[in-house]
Each structure stands twice: as structure tokens, then as C-alpha cells.
Amino acid sequence: MSNDSKIAFWGVGTSRTLRPIWVAEELGLTYKIHPIGPRTGETQTKKYSELNPKRKVPFCEDGDFKLSESVAICRYLISTYGNSTTLMKPQSSKDLAKEDEWLSYIYGELDETSLYVMRRHQGLPEIYGEAPTAVDAARTYAMRHLDVIDVHLKGRSYLLAETFGLTDIFLVTCLNWAENYGIPLQDGLKRYRDSITQRAQYKAAMIKNKKN
């Protein structure tokens, strides 16, 4: 197995910080967590700003290699340390493209365009401004795309093929986030989420992602 002892994650407490921790748990990696939270002032320190000028979490260090963005961090961990034992490691260009398709869709349409709009304009009005019309539209938009995903998942346990993979990690973190915002989940999506969240690796990651 590769030497993974130099892996450190920065950031806990959000759906996005959960993703790399969950991937690391699935891969059985040894890693350290710096449990900083967004908007606690901890992302604004001189030390952290030098490390990640975006002042956002999650952030990953693997020795000298440094990486931001939850999608990029997770993909890096899987392509570097994965062996498809518990988490699919796409091999062919077509498998990779299908994973890209779902990751782009979930990240672009659910995470950033819907849930983060609600977070910004409902949860953090003092920073981003109150925008009830945008929040309502984001909620309706999320529900439309959840319908598309619900239809795709009929008769399947996972988004891609027969194997649990990164797209499922991104989807489950968004489904939890959506439910926290009062967006009703279709019965099929609830069943899918409830089955995946039985994984020991998810439970371990949830504990590690808690802010003290």
C-alpha cells in the first residue's frame, strides 16, 4: 500500500468537508484533520490564507502536494490510493466520462446552483444579502433535478453500474444537505440515501467531520 501518512485535511462541519474524509475512510487511509470551520475566523488566519488563498474548506495536503476543491481532492485520493475494493476507481475513458457527467451534474446543479444559493441568501444574509426570490427558485430548481436523479435510480442501488463510487458520496452529501433545508426527498431517494448511510465508513466519517 502507498505511504499515505502525510495526508492532512483542513475543515470540518459541512457537507463539503465530509466528502474527502468519507473517501479516506472508504480507502482505509491514515490521515490527520485540522478541524477548522468556515466563518469561525479559522479560515482567515495568516497561516491558513498562505496555505489556501481561497480561505475555504476543505483543503488537502499530501506531503508537499496541496489541493483545494472537494471534487479535485476526492478524485486525487481515489486515483492515487484507490484500488476499487470499496470505492469504484473508473478505468476506461468512458467510465471516467460517466463519472464526470454525474459529478458535474450533482456539483453544478445541486450543490452550487441550488443548495449553496440557499445557504448564501437564506443562511448568511448578513454576508451575501437576503434574496427570497432566488432562494425559492433555487429550491424549485433542486426539486426538478432531484426528480431526474430519482428516475435514474429506479431499480439501482448506486448511480453508476453496480458499484458504490464517488458520485454516490457527492449525491448523499447533497441529499442530506437538501433535507436539512426542508426540501422533500422522493421515497426512492430516501431509500437510496438510507441504505448508503448504513456504511461503517460513512458513520466513521460523520464522527470525524463533527466540529467540537
Ligand SMILES: N[C@@H](CCC(=O)N[C@@H](CS)C(=O)NCC(=O)O)C(=O)O
Ligand atoms: N468549491 C469548493 C467550495 C468550498 C466552500 O465554499 N466551502 C465553504 C464551506 S462549505 C467555506 O469554506 N466557506 C467559508 C467562507 O466562504 O468564508 C469545494 O467544493 O471545495
